Amino acid sequence: MFESIADRRLPLLLVLILLLAGCASAPERVDYRATGVFPEPPEIADNVAFWRNVYASWSRGEVAIHDNEHLGVVYEVARLPGPVREGYTPEQRDFVQARRLYHQRRLADLEIKHASGQRLSRDERELRDRLVSAGGPNAVAGASERIRVQRGLRERFHRGLEISGRYDAIFRDIMRTHGVPEDLAYLPHVESSFQLNARSGVGAAGVWxxxxxxxxxxxxxxxxxxxxxxxxxxxxxxxxxxxxxHNRLGSWPLAVTSYNHGVGGMLNARAQFGDDFGAIARNYRGRAFGFSSRNFYASFLAAREVASQPHRHFPEGVRFAQPLQEDRLILRRDLLATDVARHYGVSVPQLADLNLAWRDPVRNGQATLPAGSTVWLPRGALHRVAGHPEPRAILVAQTTPPRAAAPPAPPARPAASRVAPAQAPVRHHVVQPNENLYRVALRYELSVDELRRLNQMAPNDNTIRVGQRLRISG
Structure with a gap:
């Protein structure tokens, strides 16, 4: 860019104007490679490149046939026959199996010849050299058993980027609040591609x-x-x-990998290899530390790179969803969804569409929403009822007697609704199960920093315990 402007000999003032305009229009974002928070050991560089291709280059209509330990060795990127759907058609399943068997036979022949010192063909020498370059002299042995097939995810990642526009800002704010790197907001690209109702075969659920x-x-x-x-x-x-x-493991590569493999597993890995994540990814053979765990950090680095530079990897453009703008409500008492809906003038189906955490018993009125629950309301609903110009959260309560550990309920209103806006916050709050500093602060319309100050807590200290009395005013 600088050379092309200079070559045209534009006046210096115009050059400066163009440069300033470019700086003003670009979003301010830290270079994903420059921070050093998430290092990329050379041992996993091929893995990161592999997942970058999965996310940004290979489409759902393509499958990569590759070595499952040395991801730099990709034998073929094959185009699936027939229509592209979420799963394989029978024809595509047969096609993938045929291509897998072809490469297995090819590698099995290479293994026999290599082990016995037989003369190799030109193609076999090239294949041997690729394996040796990626994994050393022993990489040829067992290569036929290391065949794996990976379908491209480009379209799904693109759609996930669009959905992420709704959540990226609030996810980053949450990460900053808890004192962790805000780029951890990219993890859902790896976990679920931001599919809101994603469920795995082993019981994992949600975006995260x-x-x-x-x-x-x-x-x-x-x-x-x-x-x-x-x-x-x-x-x-x-x-x-x-x-x-991170507090237990001491490094972000280990902490991120623990999201897939567990802290205990990564403590075992660290006991053997220290903080050398490259050695862990290459050599650790812990129980259940399989392909997914070994590649989790590399796939995160790739997703982070692609998502941080969307227009480079998706030149067709990305239409990001509008940031989350719904009002947030924190319940002070157990309530039925119908009570909340009636009070704020919306329907239960409207609320159910916004509140993905609600299960059927809440949706159909057979169970109450527990005290402390978050309820998302259509934008402006709090303003219409509470008259607050820009409320962060409104606490509501039934007119029934309060629970023992909850703050006192406000006086009942004579209106037909069973729900009433809360009065001014009480002076102390007793920490309940499943609560954290962020949730307590939100409940009383405080910032986390204000809550820490009121309780003489150190900066970045988020530790609270059940039964603890927190000062929330004064």
């Missing part, structure tokens, strides 16, 4: 793909409300999980 057991440690997962399906609540849980993992 929490398993039920881990989900219950950080949020509500019940028959009535499954907060794993609320992208924002799950993002807060992911930030807390990753902060805790």
């Amino acid at each position: 793909q929490f398993m039920p057991a881990t989900g219950r440690e950080y949020m509500r997962v019940t028959s009535a409300v499954d907060e794993r399906l609320d992208p924002v609540i799950a993002a807060d849980a992911a930030a807390r999980y990753l902060r805790n993992a």
Whole structure:
């Protein structure tokens, strides 16, 4: 750009104007390679390049046939016959199996000849050299058993980028609040491609793909409300999980990988290889540390690169969704969805569309929403009822007696609605199960920094315990 302007000999003033205009129009974003927070060891460079191709180059109509340990060795990128659908058609399944068998036979012949010192053809020498270059002299042995097929994800990643526009800003704010790198907001591209109702075959759910057991440690997962399906609540849980993992493991490559493999597994890996993540990815053979775990960090780095430069990788353009603008409500008491809907003048189906965490018993009125639950309302609903110019959260309560651990309920209103806006916040709050500093701050319309200041907590300290009394005013 600079050379082309100079070659045209434009006046210096015009050059400066053009440069300033370019700077003003570009979004301010840290260079993903320059921070050093998420290093890329040379041992996984081929893996990162592989996943970059999966996300940005190879379409759903293409399959890459490759070595499952040395991802720089891709034997073929084949075009699927017939229509492209979510799953394989029978014809495509047969096609993929035939291509896999072709390469397995080819590699099996190479292994026999290489081991016995037989003369190799030109193609066989080239194949041997690729394997040796990627994995050393021993990489030829067993290559026929390391065949793997990976379907391209370009269209799905593109769609995930569009959906991410709704959540990126709030995800980054949550990450900053918990003192972790904000680029962890890119993890859903790896986990779910931002498919809001994503569910895995082993029980993981939601954009952030929490398993039920881990989900219950950080949020509500019940028959009535499954907060794993609320992208924002799950993002807060992911930030807390990753902060805790980093505190125990000491590095972000290990902490990010633990999101797939668990902290215990990564502690075992660190005990053997220290903080050398390249050595872990190449040599660690822990139980259940398979292809997915070994490649999780590399796939995150690739997703981070592609998502941070969308117009480079998707020159056709990306139509990002509008940022989340719905009003957020925190319930002070257990309530039926119908109570909330009636109070704010919306229908239960409208609320159900916004509140992905609600399960059937809440949607059909058979179960109440627990106290402390987040409820998303159509934009402006809080303003219409509460008269607040730009409310962050309104606390509502039933007129029934409060629970023992909850703040006092406000006086009942004579109106027909069973719901009433809360009075001024009480002076202290007793920490309940599944609560965290972010949720308590939101509940009382405070910033996390204000809540820390009121309780004489150190900056970036997010540790609270059940039963603790937190000062929330004064």
